[in-house]
Amino acid sequence: MSTTAASDTGATDGRSPDEIRDRYTEIGPITGSLHLDLQGTGDQIIVGIGSRRGVGIRDVRMAMGQALSMSGVRARDVVAIATVDAKQNEEALLELADVLGVPLKLLPADVLAGQQVPNPSPVTERLVGVPSVAEAAVLASEAQLISPKHTYRGVTVAVGRLFAVPRPQEQPRPHASYGPQTGFGPATEARVYDQYDEAYIAEDLGHHGDAEVVPGLVDLAVNVRGAAPDWLQDRLRDAVADLSAYPDPRAATEAIAARHGRPADQVLLTAGGAEAFVLLARALAPHRAVVIHPQFTEPEAALLAAGHDVQRVVLAPPFQIDPALVPDDADLVMVGNPTNPTSVLHRAETLIALSRPGRVLVVDEAFMDAIPGEPETLAGTPDRPAPDVPGLVVVRSLTKTWGLAGLRVGYLLGAPELLRACAATQSLWSVNSLALEAALAVTTPPAAAEAEGYAVRLAGDRDHLVSVLAKVPDVEVQGPAAAPFVLLRAGGPDPVGVHQRLRGAGWAVRRADTFPGLGSGWLRVAVRDRSVSDQFAQALDAAVHPGR
Incomplete structure (x- = not known):
C-alpha cells in the first residue's frame, strides 16, 4: 500500500524555543529572495496567522489545516508563515514553522495597519492596532488572498498565493469548491454564543455534542445510551477488585475477533473510536487523504493534527456517496457508516466501490451495532465473513449502545501489518482493565441478543421521532434515517436562532452547522423515548416560530 508507516516524532526534537526561533524567524518583508529561490516550483502559499496569546500548537495546526483544505491548497505548498512581530515569542507559531520547515516572518504592526483588508475586525484593531493580522500579513507579503479568513478557537488564518505555476497533469478538484454558491459550503465567520465563554466558528472540528449539555437541559445532543444496563454495571464494579494488575488485552481481543469471525491479529483494541483515528493518522503517510463530509469530525482532526494534508468530498442532501467524486489517486479515504450526523446508512457495495489498489479505506461503524441485523456492515460476523477488500479498515465502538462513553472502548479491524503499525504508535496500556472487562462482557451471546433487541426498540423510537418532527412546519427532516439520531434543517423566520431558543426552553440538541458541509439551521437530534420526542416536537x- 502506498500509505506507508510514518514516525510521530515531536516537532521540536528536544530543541529549545530559542533554538527554533533563531533558525526559523525572520524580521521584515517576505518578498525578494523568497521569489528568487522558489520560482518554478508550483503554488507558493503564504499563511497569515493571528492568534490569542498562549494558543496551543494543536489549535494552530488545526486552524491552518482547515484553512488550507478550504482553499484547495496543500501544506507542502506553504513557503512562509507571516504574523505580527509581537508574536516572536509565541511557541505554537515557532513550532508550526519548525514542523513545516519554513520561515516565520515577523512584520511590524505599523506595516500591517497600512493594509486594506477585506474583513476587518474592530476587536483585533482595538487590541493589536491592526484590523486583521492574518489578512494583513498575507497582503503585506505581496500575496493575493485566495479565500476568506478562517477562525478556529482563537486562531485566525488567511491563505494567500505569491504566484502559481500549473503542475503537469494536475486535475481540477471538484470537491474543493466551497462557499455560499453551493448552498452547503462551510461558513467561516466567528459567532459568539452566550452559553459558551468563547467564540465558535460555524465549522468547528473540535465541537462535540457533550459541549451542548449542561445541568437542567434535556439531553438530545449526545448519541449514547443513557446508562449501561444494571448487569454490566455490576460486572464492572466487581472488576474494580483487580485494578492492581496491569491491563492484559488478549482475552478481550480474542472475544472481539470471535464476534466478527476474524483471527485475533486483525483486531486492535483502542480507547474509543477517537483513539483509533489518531493511531491511523500517526501510522499512515498518505499522499492524498480524502475525508467524505458531512461526517464525524475526529478523522479529519486527527489527520490535521498529525500534519497531513486533507482534501474533502462534501456531499449535498440527501448525502449519498458517489464513488466517482473521490480522486482516483487518493490513497486514504475516510467515511462513516451509518454517517454522523446525517444518519445515512450507505450500501456495503457502494463503500466497497471506494476501494482501490494501494488505497486504505477507513469505514467508521461506530453506530452500526444500533441497526438491527447490521445489514451493511463490513466488519463481518461469524455467519457473514467480512468481504475481502484490500486496504479496508473498520472502526468500531462499544460505547454507544452500552452507555460507556466515559470508559472509552473501541477497536480497529484490518490487515495485521497495518494494525501493527498503529499499535506501534499507541500508548502503553491505552485500554484500561475496566474497558477490557466491558469488551468481554458485551461480546457474549446473551449480550449480543440484548443489543439486537435494543436496536429494534431504538428503530421504532426513531421512526416515531421522525414522524412527529415531520409535522412541524418549516422543518425538513433528512431521511431515511438509520442511526440513533436524525438530522434536520430548521427554516422559519430566524433559523440561526432556533438552537439558542431551544436551549432557553430547556433542550440541548447538537448544533450541526459545525460539521463541514452544513450551515445555519442544521441540528442533530438524538433518539429518546416517545414521550420525550413528542415534547421536543412541540x-x-x-423555537422555529417564535411569538406565534
Missing part, C-alpha cells in the same frame, strides 16, 4: 415548533 418545543421545536415554538
Whole structure:
C-alpha cells in the first residue's frame, strides 16, 4: 500500500524555543529572495496567522489545516508563515514553522495597519492596532488572498498565493469548491454564543455534542445510551477488585475477533473510536487523504493534527456517496457508516466501490451495532465473513449502545501489518482493565441478543421521532434515517436562532452547522423515548416560530 508507516516524532526534537526561533524567524518583508529561490516550483502559499496569546500548537495546526483544505491548497505548498512581530515569542507559531520547515516572518504592526483588508475586525484593531493580522500579513507579503479568513478557537488564518505555476497533469478538484454558491459550503465567520465563554466558528472540528449539555437541559445532543444496563454495571464494579494488575488485552481481543469471525491479529483494541483515528493518522503517510463530509469530525482532526494534508468530498442532501467524486489517486479515504450526523446508512457495495489498489479505506461503524441485523456492515460476523477488500479498515465502538462513553472502548479491524503499525504508535496500556472487562462482557451471546433487541426498540423510537418532527412546519427532516439520531434543517423566520431558543426552553440538541458541509439551521437530534420526542416536537415548533 502506498500509505506507508510514518514516525510521530515531536516537532521540536528536544530543541529549545530559542533554538527554533533563531533558525526559523525572520524580521521584515517576505518578498525578494523568497521569489528568487522558489520560482518554478508550483503554488507558493503564504499563511497569515493571528492568534490569542498562549494558543496551543494543536489549535494552530488545526486552524491552518482547515484553512488550507478550504482553499484547495496543500501544506507542502506553504513557503512562509507571516504574523505580527509581537508574536516572536509565541511557541505554537515557532513550532508550526519548525514542523513545516519554513520561515516565520515577523512584520511590524505599523506595516500591517497600512493594509486594506477585506474583513476587518474592530476587536483585533482595538487590541493589536491592526484590523486583521492574518489578512494583513498575507497582503503585506505581496500575496493575493485566495479565500476568506478562517477562525478556529482563537486562531485566525488567511491563505494567500505569491504566484502559481500549473503542475503537469494536475486535475481540477471538484470537491474543493466551497462557499455560499453551493448552498452547503462551510461558513467561516466567528459567532459568539452566550452559553459558551468563547467564540465558535460555524465549522468547528473540535465541537462535540457533550459541549451542548449542561445541568437542567434535556439531553438530545449526545448519541449514547443513557446508562449501561444494571448487569454490566455490576460486572464492572466487581472488576474494580483487580485494578492492581496491569491491563492484559488478549482475552478481550480474542472475544472481539470471535464476534466478527476474524483471527485475533486483525483486531486492535483502542480507547474509543477517537483513539483509533489518531493511531491511523500517526501510522499512515498518505499522499492524498480524502475525508467524505458531512461526517464525524475526529478523522479529519486527527489527520490535521498529525500534519497531513486533507482534501474533502462534501456531499449535498440527501448525502449519498458517489464513488466517482473521490480522486482516483487518493490513497486514504475516510467515511462513516451509518454517517454522523446525517444518519445515512450507505450500501456495503457502494463503500466497497471506494476501494482501490494501494488505497486504505477507513469505514467508521461506530453506530452500526444500533441497526438491527447490521445489514451493511463490513466488519463481518461469524455467519457473514467480512468481504475481502484490500486496504479496508473498520472502526468500531462499544460505547454507544452500552452507555460507556466515559470508559472509552473501541477497536480497529484490518490487515495485521497495518494494525501493527498503529499499535506501534499507541500508548502503553491505552485500554484500561475496566474497558477490557466491558469488551468481554458485551461480546457474549446473551449480550449480543440484548443489543439486537435494543436496536429494534431504538428503530421504532426513531421512526416515531421522525414522524412527529415531520409535522412541524418549516422543518425538513433528512431521511431515511438509520442511526440513533436524525438530522434536520430548521427554516422559519430566524433559523440561526432556533438552537439558542431551544436551549432557553430547556433542550440541548447538537448544533450541526459545525460539521463541514452544513450551515445555519442544521441540528442533530438524538433518539429518546416517545414521550420525550413528542415534547421536543412541540418545543421545536415554538423555537422555529417564535411569538406565534
